Amino acid sequence: MLTIDNLHAEIDGKPILNGLSLTVQAGEVHAIMGPNGAGKSTLAYVLGGRPGYEVTQGSVTFAGQDLLALEPHERAAAGLFLGFQYPVEIPGVSNVQFLREALNAQRRSRGEEPLSGGEFLRLAREKAALLNLDMEMLKRHVNVGFSGGEKKRAEMVQMGILDPRFAILDETDSGLDIDALRVVGEGINAIMRAPAKGVLLITHYQRLLDYVRPDYVHILSGGRIVRSGGADLARRLEAEGYDAVMEQAA
Template identity: 80%
Template structure:
């Protein structure tokens, strides 16, 4: 589904990703861990097409398409979803309005009919229920006045509604208490753990992986993946730290 080949990326002319390669197949969940400044968020932003993140060499194939040639909206329509460490607030735009416009925009780009208001509300109620999010929250402006946990749950509802092929989740566990972590983990498993979907989890800590069991764990350091393994690698990192495990 996703094949990254020797990707190099810069931010403000500073090299961050330095030859990163990674392949993710349908049905797989991959976790990326690494020290601060390793390039984890840069990887997410580069794949999402965020301005200011310039690819200098390498390639990214997503489901048979050259991802780097697509505009950010086209990447989303192709089935790519980015979950941000710090979801932004959009005053004056309700979650329901935002999500319906986003979903129908993607449907139109794929040649599908937009959902009616009634069909969309039914879908939104279903996905909000999975995450324990009250529908009243979705009537409020996007993320305005939300706690950290509410923002992450709202983002998971967004993921459920948009139904992507590949979700790249950048430190989704950041700022979550134990109860919220369980809910978000349940949402990821329910929405994305399917044979035709895949997930790339970016995290500092093992705790999210207690609820979302990855197939593979990768260590990102100095702009490239320096070690890969199974779920036990995350436990080694948690116990021993990066320096002991990868010589960082």
């Protein structure tokens, strides 16, 4: 589904990714872990098409397409979703308005009929219920006045409404308390655990992986993947730290 081959990328002339390769098959959840500055968020931004990140070498194929040749909105229309570590606020635009426009833009790009207002609201209520988010929250301006946990739950509702084929979630667990972490983890499972979908979950901590059990865990260091394993690798990182686990791998 997603194939990254020898990816090199830089920002402002500074190399960040240095030969990263990874393949995620349909139906799989892969977790990316690593110390600060390893390149985790850069990987998410490069895949999402954020301006300012220059790919200098390598390729990325998504569902048979050259992902790097697509503009950010084309990547979204192809079924790619990027969840941000720090979701932005958009004053003056309600969540309902924003999400309906985004969904219908994607539907039109696929040759599908846009949803009516009533159809969209029924869908929004269904997805909001998965994340225990009051529909009144979706009538407010995008993320304005939301707590950290509310922003993350609202973003997962957005993911549920857009129903992507592949989700890249950049530290979705950041800022979540224990209850919100469980709700978000269960929401990810309900929305993205399917044979035709895939997830790349970037996280610092093992705690989210108690709910979203990954098929593979990868350690990113120095801009490339240096070790891969199962869920037990994340538990070892939590118990022993990066330095100890990396020394054992050397």
